[in-house]
Amino acid sequence: MSNMSQQRSLRSTLSDGTLIASLIDRERREISPRVFSDPEVYQLEMERLFSRTWNIVGHASEIPNPGDFVTRTIGEDPVIVVRRRDGEIECLLNMCSHRGAMVVREEAGNANVLRCIYHGWIFNLDGSVRGMPWKDEMYPPGTDFERLGLTKARVEVYAGIIFANWDSSAPSLDDYLGEYKRYMDLIFDKLPGGMEVLGTPQRFIVDANWKTVSEQFGGDAYHAGQLHRDLGKLIPADPSNPADWHMYATKVSTDNGHSIICMDQTRIIQILTGCGDNLPSLNDRLEMLPPPGVPREMLSELKKHRTVEELEFMMSSPPGNGSIFPCGGVWNMYNPMAEGPPGPFLSFRTYLPAGPDKFEFCMWTLVAKGASEEYRRLVLRSTSFVQGAGGFVEGDDGATWPSQTLASKGYMARKTQSYKYWSMTGEHKPKGWPDAMGGHVHGGFSRDDPQWNWWQRYFERLEGKV
Ligand code: FES
Numbered sequence: 001m002s003n004m005s006q007q008r009s010l011r012s013t014l015s016d017g018t019l020i021a022s023l024i025d026r027e028r029r030e031i032s033p034r035v036f037s038d039p040e041v042y043q044l045e046m047e048r049l050f051s052r053t054w055n056i057v058g059h060a061s062e063i064p065n066p067g068d069f070v071t072r073t074i075g076e077d078p079v080i081v082v083r084r085r086d087g088e089i090e091c092l093l094n095m096c097s098h099r100g101a102m103v104v105r106e107e108a109g110n111a112n113v114l115r116c117i118y119h120g121w122i123f124n125l126d127g128s129v130r131g132m133p134w135k136d137e138m139y140p141p142g143t144d145f146e147r148l149g150l151t152k153a154r155v156e157v158y159a160g161i162i163f164a165n166w167d168s169s170a171p172s173l174d175d176y177l178g179e180y181k182r183y184m185d186l187i188f189d190k191l192p193g194g195m196e197v198l199g200t201p202q203r204f205i206v207d208a209n210w211k212t213v214s215e216q217f218g219g220d221a222y223h224a225g226q227l228h229r230d231l232g233k234l235i236p237a238d239p240s241n242p243a244d245w246h247m248y249a250t251k252v253s254t255d256n257g258h259s260i261i262c263m264d265q266t267r268i269i270q271i272l273t274g275c276g277d278n279l280p281s282l283n284d285r286l287e288m289l290p291p292p293g294v295p296r297e298m299l300s301e302l303k304k305h306r307t308v309e310e311l312e313f314m315m316s317s318p319p320g321n322g323s324i325f326p327c328g329g330v331w332n333m334y335n336p337m338a339e340g341p342p343g344p345f346l347s348f349r350t351y352l353p354a355g356p357d358k359f360e361f362c363m364w365t366l367v368a369k370g371a372s373e374e375y376r377r378l379v380l381r382s383t384s385f386v387q388g389a390g391g392f393v394e395g396d397d398g399a400t401w402p403s404q405t406l407a408s409k410g411y412m413a414r415k416t417q418s419y420k421y422w423s424m425t426g427e428h429k430p431k432g433w434p435d436a437m438g439g440h441v442h443g444g445f446s447r448d449d450p451q452w453n454w455w456q457r458y459f460e461r462l463e464g465k466v
């Protein structure tokens, strides 16, 4: 087995002789459409990305008590994410070590032990074998049950988000997230009491390759002003400048392929208030648009938890939407509403591969622990109006991701066309950008830098270089 996997990992061509490295043109900054639908590329992704990267599998607040579990996937592997009796979290392959049945069938629940329905093998919450029916009749004395536990992934939690990784030799989550952590802190770590999920995650299937959304979510501001132009009509923006609300965001990419778009919130406040250069005080701006997830009545806790510099950053260039490589995303912003002032929205999501031309969109919405019912309802209204299956943003994108996937299957498409990432800003920090907010900062007009960074990191792994 191990020799086979070693040979696979060294393979540098697809079965028709195409060099994997030829699917990216690093000089012209172009990508072959083939990667969006080829089953063989998809299998390589399972082996070279999803078995070796840190993947989002949930939020700590989904499983607060011992025995609480949820079932998720990493790549295409089903997993059980469960809280042990000692409070630690395990991520276990949801495949019985006896003959492969799924041990847990429910999406969520609480259990003392995990029991497979097929022949009744029982596992402890740490995945070890606890016992089985007719043990003495079935298995001779001395059978080594210790090595028959459920396959375990490494688990680490950052900002409440649970990540898992199958690779015992992969760098820590801390290293993997690197400079991205500072942006995550300002999105998710706003209060000493932390955030909690608002209901179960929203899940729906999209008929598109998982990369159509993963590569674009933290970088493609370009499409926002066109595909989402109706959103632009609702978001406070300068009507004399159609590029106002989306094309002047500052974008950041980090070394492991993560990215974030920091929106110009000062502009929004200027338009909302007509204040021009006389910006309201930081306190007044916080009252006007409390950072998403934080109800107005909890602002005093936020002010104690974050420094003035951080609060100033959160109110001027808040990290808005971004990608966590390979298939995660974050979103922290104010939504236009059907009526009334903009509504807060705080979320993370995954785009889970479900075949070369399908992914499962899974979106968690968060609010401050202890937030009022009224605030929770406001966040739900804001979320369902704009994001997810019924929201008009994903409704817009849902028209393009499947079409990209479908078109990429064609013979002429693969022979004559490419995805182009020609437009680069380079590194440019806007005036006053805090040193603490690291990564590769691309200020000015929004171009393709973070997406091109994503593709380079993707191909390093697909080619087996990382
Ligand atoms: S497959 Fe689970 S007990 Fe047999």
Ligand SMILES: [Fe+2]
Pocket (backbone or CB within 6 Å): 223, 224, 227, 228, 393, 396, 397
């Ligand atoms: Fe979009």
